[in-house]
Amino acid sequence: MNIIVCVKQIPDPETPSSSFKVDEAAKKVIPAQGIAPVVNPFDPQATEAALRLNEADGGGKVTVISLGAESARDAIKHALAMGADEGVLLNDPSFDGIDNFQTAVALAKAIQKVGEFDLILMGRSAADWDMGVVPSGVGQLLGVPVVSVAKAIEKNGGSVKVERVLDDGFQTVEAPLPAIVSVSNEFGEPRYPQLRQIMLAAKKTVQIWSAADIGLGAEETGAANRWLPLEALYVPKVESNVEIIEGDSPEEKARNLAQKLRAAKLI
Amino acid sequence: MARDFAADIADPIAREIVSNVGTWVDKEVKPQASEFEHADTYPDPLVKGMSDMGLFGIKIPEKYGGLDLSFECYAGVCIELARGWMSLAGIINTHVLVGYAISEYGTEAQKQAYLPRLVEPEIRCALSITEPDAGSDAQAIKTTARRDGDDYVINGQKMWVTNGHKAGVYLVMTKTDPAAEPRHKGITAFLVDHDVPGFIKGKKFEKLGYKGVETTELAFDDARVPATAVLGGKEGSGFQHIMSALEVGRINVSARGVGLAQSAFDDAIRYAQKRQAFGKPIIEHQAQQIRLAEMATKIRAARLLTLDAARKKDSGIRSDLDAGIAKLFSTEICQEVVLDALRIHGGVAYSKELPLERYYRDAPLMIIAEGTSDIQKIVIARSLVKDYPI
Numbered sequence: 001m002n003i004i005v006c007v008k009q010i011p012d013p014e015t016p017s018s019s020f021k022v023d024e025a026a027k028k029v030i031p032a033q034g035i036a037p038v039v040n041p042f043d044p045q046a047t048e049a050a051l052r053l054n055e056a057d058g059g060g061k062v063t064v065i066s067l068g069a070e071s072a073r074d075a076i077k078h079a080l081a082m083g084a085d086e087g088v089l090l091n092d093p094s095f096d097g098i099d100n101f102q103t104a105v106a107l108a109k110a111i112q113k114v115g116e117f118d119l120i121l122m123g124r125s126a127a128d129w130d131m132g133v134v135p136s137g138v139g140q141l142l143g144v145p146v147v148s149v150a151k152a153i154e155k156n157g158g159s160v161k162v163e164r165v166l167d168d169g170f171q172t173v174e175a176p177l178p179a180i181v182s183v184s185n186e187f188g189e190p191r192y193p194q195l196r197q198i199m200l201a202a203k204k205t206v207q208i209w210s211a212a213d214i215g216l217g218a219e220e221t222g223a224a225n226r227w228l229p230l231e232a233l234y235v236p237k238v239e240s241n242v243e244i245i246e247g248d249s250p251e252e253k254a255r256n257l258a259q260k261l262r263a264a265k266l267i
Numbered sequence: 268m269a270r271d272f273a274a275d276i277a278d279p280i281a282r283e284i285v286s287n288v289g290t291w292v293d294k295e296v297k298p299q300a301s302e303f304e305h306a307d308t309y310p311d312p313l314v315k316g317m318s319d320m321g322l323f324g325i326k327i328p329e330k331y332g333g334l335d336l337s338f339e340c341y342a343g344v345c346i347e348l349a350r351g352w353m354s355l356a357g358i359i360n361t362h363v364l365v366g367y368a369i370s371e372y373g374t375e376a377q378k379q380a381y382l383p384r385l386v387e388p389e390i391r392c393a394l395s396i397t398e399p400d401a402g403s404d405a406q407a408i409k410t411t412a413r414r415d416g417d418d419y420v421i422n423g424q425k426m427w428v429t430n431g432h433k434a435g436v437y438l439v440m441t442k443t444d445p446a447a448e449p450r451h452k453g454i455t456a457f458l459v460d461h462d463v464p465g466f467i468k469g470k471k472f473e474k475l476g477y478k479g480v481e482t483t484e485l486a487f488d489d490a491r492v493p494a495t496a497v498l499g500g501k502e503g504s505g506f507q508h509i510m511s512a513l514e515v516g517r518i519n520v521s522a523r524g525v526g527l528a529q530s531a532f533d534d535a536i537r538y539a540q541k542r543q544a545f546g547k548p549i550i551e552h553q554a555q556q557i558r559l560a561e562m563a564t565k566i567r568a569a570r571l572l573t574l575d576a577a578r579k580k581d582s583g584i585r586s587d588l589d590a591g592i593a594k595l596f597s598t599e600i601c602q603e604v605v606l607d608a609l610r611i612h613g614g615v616a617y618s619k620e621l622p623l624e625r626y627y628r629d630a631p632l633m634i635i636a637e638g639t640s641d642i643q644k645i646v647i648a649r650s651l652v653k654d655y656p657i
Contacts, residue, residue, distance in 0.1 A: 195320055
């Protein structure tokens, strides 16, 4: 199959909260000093899914697309080191500060430029903004079915059978190809790149496409044209209080606790 | 979350490789290293992970199926392995060291016979020098190899052999001319397959640390090997070949010191920010700040010395001075840093629930293995004299 995998480079989610800073006036996250950005942790699972599907299918091609800064080349290189074939970086000053919907538009245009595809795979969400709407947006724009939060994917002739993760169980659905599937962490561990693959990936060229290269008009990109205006960005204040429930006996302590919880309408 | 440990690697591909190995170490090694270590169990799943990544072929020439990566990359990888568990960097050490000796000094037939099998690895390697009465004075070995027609017959006893039970091929240092003067001219190295009749794998030593990987005795009782087993095919060159290979081993052990010290420091600086004493986190006490600053400075210097020695080796020139300096410094500061990490943790470090006690037991190996600190000083001094002729 011709599979396209979309990956994103994000600030390291393991960054300690003490290093995490927001410029509230500029409504921007300030990258933590000395902590390199990483591949969105759900995305290697999307790459893994693509590789496994093509291995089971006896061949195919995996193209990786990322929208981001020049450093996002590293996220693409990681997927290439895992075994993907080609990489495209969407890089343009007008992409700075765009929202998820504009990202979906840009990705859809890039996918159309790549050409024929059977399947598009993405991580279930990006661990920075964690909205998980880009797969649906791209699906809407390309007019293909979208299946979200997959724990297992199997090609079944001209369709894919997908086991989805629900809050209270699992659901198996089937979608005709071409389709978009977002992959969840329940899919399983992605492979570690082999040293030889890392060396080969270093020799592969990552194409860089600008907004103009994918046919994006000035009105479609840029922070000024966000579909979703950002009103405010700030680090939430987390407060916690500890109250010791008094009582002369365990029974009385339990009774007092129950009364407190009832008064707080928690039970 | 920690600093980018690959940042000091100059070559971008090597940096990417070291970074990936570091990710593997954080996810796969650190969570289970102490369990394997306490049980003194050979870490088969971890060794398979190393093999799957291709680490065992890291220094094998491409012509024979390996990756032929730089010593800088190798040193970075060993630092990361030791950051997870020092024994893993030990398992790969003798393998790479013997592979290097074959690549550099072996005959073409030896290269073709062994090197492709070391990549997967179908077989692993062991190096056998030390004997009951010959440690630092390696030229005092008593194991002999006597020519008999087209064969040699080996007799003697060896000690402290890493991978001693699991290796497929052993690089064994012997005396083919016990009367030779100078003594090193009588020393010959042999590639001995594990299943040679008369080659006996002895007991496994119970050790203070460096667990998981077996360290054993070996014995040779009229073990007969063909003359083609002489490394490089020429008698009397064994000491030179093995000393050259030990430069690679010293880079490895130096890297182990850096990795282990880094791990102890990482634990200590996190703990110092959490642990409260006298009303504030202990990191706010000046004594701990000074201690941590000294630890970090030592590790930084050791890391750069290790990478510098590796780059010297990459340049193709003799690096015994640089490898000696790096090994001496890194392993000595490793002991100091680990002890300081224990001081910062206090009583809890004495518990087996934290890895500090493992670090403390592992650290002393490095000031002994691949040449003690005293031997390093002699190597360094002799090299320096050559640099300052009068």
